[in-house]
Amino acid sequence: MNDATKKVHELDAKLEAHVARCEERDKTIFNDLAEVKAELKDLRSFITKLGILLISGIASTLATILLGT
Numbered sequence: 001m002n003d004a005t006k007k008v009h010e011l012d013a014k015l016e017a018h019v020a021r022c023e024e025r026d027k028t029i030f031n032d033l034a035e036v037k038a039e040l041k042d043l044r045s046f047i048t049k050l051g052i053l054l055i056s057g058i059a060s061t062l063a064t065i066l067l068g069t
Helices: 002-068
Strands: none
Touching: none
């Protein structure tokens, strides 16, 4: 085997290893993104519920004040 053939085989092996690492990184990133999306969905739900609770509280306080006088 000459030097050029050895170099081609080395580059091919390095490329295959690189592709395998990139595929693993992609899987990790997509899993992390799925977790972040789920957490954001939960957070949005919590903030919506909190907003409704606050608006209801303020409305009932105003109603009590306005109807009490």
